[in-house]
Amino acid sequence: MEQQIMRTIPYSINLADSFFKRLKGLMFRKEQLVEEGLWIVPCNSIHMCFMNFAIDAVFLNKAGKIVKLVEDLQPWRFVKPIPEAYSVVELPAGSVTKLGLKQGNIINI
Template sequence: MKEKTITIPYEIKMADSFVTRLKGLMFRREPIKNEGLWIIPCNSVHMFFMNFSIDVVLLNKQNEVVKVYHNLQPWRATKPVKSAYSTLELPAGSINQFGIHIGSIIHC
């Protein structure tokens, strides 16, 4: 059975250098809205120095969802996911809003 491809209708910024991956969304004052951050490579995230919650979607190299975290709170961290290659950080509630689940294919 072919999984449904989900297109994220937000402006997605790429974090693919050491500096952009390290900074991520840290120190932003306001929650993200209608935007996201795609961190490549990345198989876990931390929420240190974050001021708001986000949804986190971990993807393999084929952009298939391998793990999701709903409403990840500031000062939390995820365990590394061996099968994950990249991480998509989205506004809290996006996973439910777009029907994202393990096995979905994400297009940004």
């Protein structure tokens, strides 16, 4: 049985909840994320086209439960659609390990 531990991400999280904000995401950004992230709602797959740095991607269902973790996702890579995912939080590479995030945890943003 997976643990349903509540986790808080102690970063400044920007919300991308409009078509244009979701479309742009972090593309073309020059500097890496530092203690910040982007929460894309709704979203169940991502691409790293036109990205300049790696990220960690945390896919959540509607209840905020982590359904998939993708660590150190490099530019020009893709994550196929995850049917149970409703949103994704894009974080600095290494955040999943640093924050101890696990599949099944509940995220409080």
